[in-house]
Amino acid sequence: MTEVKPVIGLEDVFGTRARELRRLQHKLFETYADAGYEEVIPPLVERPQTLNTGAGRFLEDQTLVFSDPADAGLLAIRPDITPQIARIAATRMQDSDELKLYYSGQVMAARPDARTGSRQQWQTGVECLGLSGEEGDVEVMHLAALSMHAAGFNAPVLQVGHMGLIQAIVSESSTAMEVWSKLLSRRSPEDMKAHLQSESMSQDHKDALIVMVSGQADRDWLESGKTLLGDEFNHAASELMHLVDTVNTRLSGEVEVNIDAAVMPRFLYHSGIVFSGFSAGASQALLHGGRYDAMMALHGRDMPATGFSFDLWAWLDAV
Amino acid sequence: MPETITTNKPLTIALSKGRILDDTLPLLKHADLVPNENVKTTRKLMVDGPLLKTKSGSTRIRFLIIRAADVCTYVEQGAADIGIVGRDILLEHKPDVYEPLDLKIGVCRLCVCGPKALVEKGRLKEGSRIKVATKYDQLAEQYFRDHGIQAEIIHLYGSMELAPLVGMAERIVDVVETGGTLKANGLIEETTLYDISSRLIVNPASFATRKAIIQPIIETLREAVALNSAANTTS
Numbered sequence: 404m405t406e407v408k409p410v411i412g413l414e415d416v417f418g419t420r421a422r423e424l425r426r427l428q429h430k431l432f433e434t435y436a437d438a439g440y441e442e443v444i445p446p447l448v449e450r451p452q453t454l455n456t457g458a459g460r461f462l463e464d465q466t467l468v469f470s471d472p473a474d475a476g477l478l479a480i481r482p483d484i485t486p487q488i489a490r491i492a493a494t495r496m497q498d499s500d501e502l503k504l505y506y507s508g509q510v511m512a513a514r515p516d517a518r519t520g521s522r523q524q525w526q527t528g529v530e531c532l533g534l535s536g537e538e539g540d541v542e543v544m545h546l547a548a549l550s551m552h553a554a555g556f557n558a559p560v561l562q563v564g565h566m567g568l569i570q571a572i573v574s575e576s577s578t579a580m581e582v583w584s585k586l587l588s589r590r591s592p593e594d595m596k597a598h599l600q601s602e603s604m605s606q607d608h609k610d611a612l613i614v615m616v617s618g619q620a621d622r623d624w625l626e627s628g629k630t631l632l633g634d635e636f637n638h639a640a641s642e643l644m645h646l647v648d649t650v651n652t653r654l655s656g657e658v659e660v661n662i663d664a665a666v667m668p669r670f671l672y673h674s675g676i677v678f679s680g681f682s683a684g685a686s687q688a689l690l691h692g693g694r695y696d697a698m699m700a701l702h703g704r705d706m707p708a709t710g711f712s713f714d715l716w717a718w719l720d721a722v
Numbered sequence: 723m724p725e726t727i728t729t730n731k732p733l734t735i736a737l738s739k740g741r742i743l744d745d746t747l748p749l750l751k752h753a754d755l756v757p758n759e760n761v762k763t764t765r766k767l768m769v770d771g772p773l774l775k776t777k778s779g780s781t782r783i784r785f786l787i788i789r790a791a792d793v794c795t796y797v798e799q800g801a802a803d804i805g806i807v808g809r810d811i812l813l814e815h816k817p818d819v820y821e822p823l824d825l826k827i828g829v830c831r832l833c834v835c836g837p838k839a840l841v842e843k844g845r846l847k848e849g850s851r852i853k854v855a856t857k858y859d860q861l862a863e864q865y866f867r868d869h870g871i872q873a874e875i876i877h878l879y880g881s882m883e884l885a886p887l888v889g890m891a892e893r894i895v896d897v898v899e900t901g902g903t904l905k906a907n908g909l910i911e912e913t914t915l916y917d918i919s920s921r922l923i924v925n926p927a928s929f930a931t932r933k934a935i936i937q938p939i940i941e942t943l944r945e946a947v948a949l950n951s952a953a954n955t956t957s
Contacts, residue, residue, distance in 0.1 A: 517816070518798055518799070518817075518818060557931075558931050559931075560930045560931050562930055589820065589821055590820035590821060590822055590924075590929075591820075591821035591822065591824075591921070592822065592823075592824075593821075593824040593921075594821070616822075617822065618820070618822060618929065618933070618937060618940075663930075679930075681926075681927045681930035681931050682927070682931070683731075683927070683928075683931040683932065684731070684800065684927075684931075685800065685927050686798065686799050686800030686925060686927055687800075687818055687926055687927055688926060688927065688930075689927075
């Protein structure tokens with residue numbers, strides 16, 4: 404008998420693990436349905452340009468593309484479901500002004516994750532489209548916190564930032580946002596200082612970036628920085644503080660929601676608020692979300708959009 | 723509820739074995755993070771430390787004494803909350819960890835080196851083909867690719883300096899501290915790729931969920947580093 408080797412980075416799930424996954428999935432679906440959300444089930448494959456529109460280079464690098472014998476074109480396996488939701492909202496659901504959708508399905512990356520060796524995720528998430536800025540942001544963050552609580556996260560923390568803050572600080576720099584995002588994600592003041600030597604921005608702006616990578620860009624700092632960093636920064640800061648306050652009053656302390664201006668999105672398609680969810684004992688952030696209006700516009704429907712997603716398997720391992 | 727869970731779990735600090743450890747311990751002492759046993763002589767891999775008082779209760783500190791290259795892995799996987807590791811390893815492996823503090827210890831350089839006669843012939847031309855012995859496969863590959871040189875990377879676990887002597891490689895990429903070993907083996911530095919020192923690294927989820935314990939440790943160590951470098955410049 405010939406031995407069939409398993410495909411790199413893919414696994415089968417059965418027994419207890421499959422049952423646990425379905426139980427958790429069911430619990431989350433109930434939470435979303437109670438909040439007025441409806442399920443949407445997109446296909447596994449898309450045209451590559453659908454997945455890449457407004458999604459940045461990172462996602463393009465992670466997309467597995469193959470030729471379609473039936474259509475004589477290229478098809479791609481989705482590495483992320485959000486662009487599919489954007490497509491659906493801009494085409495088949497264009498008659499609804501307001502869309503509240505949730506989804507749960509497998510996605511596949513072209514390369515194995517360096518830490519886990521896995522190429523697959525059971526991406527589950529929520530997208531809120533058409534609801535004005537504040538209303539949509541608050542609703543989605545609140546739902547993210549409820550999800551973490553429902554899943555039984557240990558000492559859950561939702562860290563919230565705002566892309567408007569970093570955009571305001573580096574608006575006069577020609578360095579790509581991808582580079583800033585990497586520097587902020589590494590949180591190394593030394594690396595940031597070394598990079599800033601070749602930037603010509605004001606000292607106040609440089610100091611702000613150092614504070615951000617030092618893990619001290621919290622609420623107190625936003626309040627104290629108001630006079631120095633310009634109107635665009637102040638606007639984003641006020642919006643962020645107001646949103647976090649509103650979410651905190653809606654919650655009754657199940658989840659700690661706090662401000663960290665250095666929170667960066669996983670994929671760089673976000674514009675307004677951006678957030679990450681953590682559970683004590685899990686090694687990395689388990690939930691990512693934020694506002695992505697620009698992607699909607701590029702899909703041909705200019706409407707506000709906020710959402711979040713997570714990997715059900717990673718959640719299962721964490722709780 | 724969260725308080726009791728987090729305070730009962732020890733805060734784990736992964737330390738690199740070897741020479742760095744001598745420079746690490748005084749910094750830890752400044753932050754009152756002293757292991758209960760002599761970590762340089764014990765054969766235990768996990769050693770308890772002090773009980774750290776915080777606003778929300780007290781937390782036991784626990785130390786892991788492991789190989790430098792493994793510190794990244796323990797912290798990235800969340801098995802340790804904090805670690806101390808050389809920048810060379812962070813650059814090579816690019817783990818998903820925070821790097822909040824340069825400890826300014828274990829200072830050295832990551833260099834391309836080669837036999838004196840070869841290096842003195844001048845820079846390698848674009849399109850040339852060489853063999854490179856290193857344990858930094860990614861960094862070496864990237865450097866030569868960026869310079870249009872086709873490099874065959876030969877991975878070694880130590881004593882890179884030997885490879886050119888036996889004709890197995892024309893260059894090595896390795897950390898250089900004093901240059902003594904290079905000189906003894908007839909090699910010289912060609913280029914410095916990075917300045918290296920040891921860094922404090924923190925697991926991102928630990929930082930988010932245990933910030934009240936971790937941030938003060940970072941700040942105390944920052945003071946210790948400043949005192950250390952002040953002492954070094956005056957002496």
